[in-house]
Amino acid sequence: MKNEHLTEETLQAFLLKETQEDGIATHLLACENCRARFENYQHLVAEIQKIAPETFSFDVTTVVMDKIVSYERKESSKQELILWGVLILLLLVILGFSLPFVPQIFSIFSAMPLFSNFLLFGTSIFVLVFLIADIYKAHKIEEKKIFGNNLQPTIHLPVQ
Amino acid sequence: MGNENNHFSDRELIAKILGGNTQAFAVVVKDTEKLVTQIVRKMTTNADDQKDLVQNIYLKAYQNLSSFQLKSKLSTWIGNIAYNTTVNYLQKQKIPILELDTKLETKFALTENPESEAIRAETLEIIQAEIDKLPPLYKTLITLYHLEELPNKEIAAITNLPEGTIKSYLARARKILKDNIRYF
Numbered sequence: 001m002k003n004e005h006l007t008e009e010t011l012q013a014f015l016l017k018e019t020q021e022d023g024i025a026t027h028l029l030a031c032e033n034c035r036a037r038f039e040n041y042q043h044l045v046a047e048i049q050k051i052a053p054e055t056f057s058f059d060v061t062t063v064v065m066d067k068i069v070s071y072e073r074k075e076s077s078k079q080e081l082i083l084w085g086v087l088i089l090l091l092l093v094i095l096g097f098s099l100p101f102v103p104q105i106f107s108i109f110s111a112m113p114l115f116s117n118f119l120l121f122g123t124s125i126f127v128l129v130f131l132i133a134d135i136y137k138a139h140k141i142e143e144k145k146i147f148g149n150n151l152q153p154t155i156h157l158p159v160q
Numbered sequence: 161m162g163n164e165n166n167h168f169s170d171r172e173l174i175a176k177i178l179g180g181n182t183q184a185f186a187v188v189v190k191d192t193e194k195l196v197t198q199i200v201r202k203m204t205t206n207a208d209d210q211k212d213l214v215q216n217i218y219l220k221a222y223q224n225l226s227s228f229q230l231k232s233k234l235s236t237w238i239g240n241i242a243y244n245t246t247v248n249y250l251q252k253q254k255i256p257i258l259e260l261d262t263k264l265e266t267k268f269a270l271t272e273n274p275e276s277e278a279i280r281a282e283t284l285e286i287i288q289a290e291i292d293k294l295p296p297l298y299k300t301l302i303t304l305y306h307l308e309e310l311p312n313k314e315i316a317a318i319t320n321l322p323e324g325t326i327k328s329y330l331a332r333a334r335k336i337l338k339d340n341i342r343y344f
Contacts, residue, residue: 008338009331018327037338040338044287044334044338045306047283048291050284053197053308054198054201055197056197056214060193060196060214061186063211063215064189064215065189067218067219068182068219071222142180
């Protein structure tokens with residue numbers, strides 16, 4: 001070992017404590033050439049560790065969350081479009097099938113007293129308005145949860 | 161233990177995001193932006209492209225979050241997405257990630273014990289400049305190992321390279337830096 005110089009890899013591995021061979025330390029004490037190279041690596045690594053981490057001129061979280069929110073909005077409108085398409089199609093199918101029965105349905109209502117008709121339609125409209133309002137409210141809550149205040153994290157991770 | 165805690169937090173966080181809480185993804189970004197910044201900044205130089213790259217990296221992570229199986233730390237997984245996305249970008253730009261710039265043979269001489277603040281700052285500038293001359297992959301590996309202080313195993317998971325290759329590349333990169341910077 002004393003006659004042959006240590007390789008660059010061995011010097012680095014010893015410096016970074018990736019190898020603990022006793023012979024390396026002994027050789028470094030005896031060999032001026034290897035000691036000088038080892039010290040150069042020591043200085044180099046020490047200096048590298050002092051370099052401040054690089055940053056961007058923009059705020060990463062803001063830029064990323066803008067992109068995520070716009071992606072979510074696009075996805076949400078795509079889903080909404082599909083939902084409306086399916087609903088309209090369903091309505092058309094129902095209308096198509098019920099068309100032959102319209103005179104019969106109409107005859108049922110015309111046979112009923114005016115008050116019963118009023119009560120029936122009034123209740124139906126009330127239930128329909130209530131359901132639409134409830135769906136709209138749920139949709140607004142969900143929308144706020146997804147898009148509201150996305151730039152500031154609200155969850156705090158436990159300190160480790 | 162720390163790793164288990166990390167995984168537990170990662171699991172909770174992912175569950176929240178997948179449950180529809182998009183805000184929780186900002187926590188993931190905050191936790192990993194330093195690592196992603198180092199990878200993108202070390203491998204690319206165009207500021208406009210860097211912004212697009214960062215957005216694409218996190219969008220990919222967001223879109224594929226449901227496929228993340230917690231086999232590694234969430235930060236390692238995002239680091240891997242960052243590395244792959246950046247390598248793809250470099251390939252499209254036909255920029256080699258492992259080619260040495262042979263024109264640069266300047267050797268800087270630095271004092272071993274820089275005393276004044278000015279000399280210290282200059283020393284760091286010279287080393288930074290020398291690191292910047294390295295091929296993108298070497299720069300990234302030096303940064304991940306020495307600045308981010310990641311173990312070789314984690315760097316291997318980020319770069320999809322065997323640990324032995326990483327050790328060898330790091331040794332070569334350090335040798336280039338040592339040879340280009342002379343201490344007196």
